[in-house]
Amino acid sequence: METPYAPGSLVVLIGSPGAGKSTYARRHFPTGRLCLDDFREMATDEAADQSATPTAAQIQNLLLDARLARGLTTVVDSTNVLPHVRAGLLARARYYQRPAVAVLFELPLADCLARNNARARQVPQNVVRELHQMTPTAEQLAAEGFASIRTIGLCEPARR
Ligand code: GDP
Ligand code: MG
Secondary structure, eight states, rough: OSSSSOOOOEEEEEETSSEEEEHHHHHHSSOOOOOHOOOOHEEEEEEEOOOGGHHHHHHHHHHHHHHHHHHEEEEEOOOOOOOHHHHHHHHHHHEEEEEEEEEEEOOOOOHHHHHHHSSSOOOOOOOOOOOOOOOOHHHHHHHTTEEEEEOOOOTSTOOO
């Protein structure tokens, strides 16, 4: 499937739960989607079990190293709203000399909450609110060093 990203890119999805990140990633990246939810589920049978986040992050980093070293396009499908998490991803992309591109999901909180409510696995509402509030702007992402930033909003549905 054609993707709008240069081969070998590290594609970092950024946005609150319910923003449509996993839907977008599955649509645009038939392979190379690294998702902390999946790794937590493998470790504990429970995707939301935050006690497994360090384990999940270790698995993610192992796979990131394996893929980036080979020049394979890789998408990080988690919220990535924390600056230090993005800094770690940017450092890995730099180390392997791969372009780091950000896909910023800028949906209103009400839409994230509605989509979260409508799906099978729901994140607690207060967590959605908190993470939504922490979502950076495109300007912040540019200042952090992302080579390019693509913004997804309601006008450009993530399904497309
Ligand atoms: P994530 O938490 O950011 O990974 O969000 P998901 O990709 O899991 O999407 C959350 C919910 O919104 C799911 O039920 C999706 O089917 C739905 N969804 C995702 N993208 C779209 C979209 O573009 N339009 C609409 N209406 N629903 C969407
Ligand atoms: Mg998801």
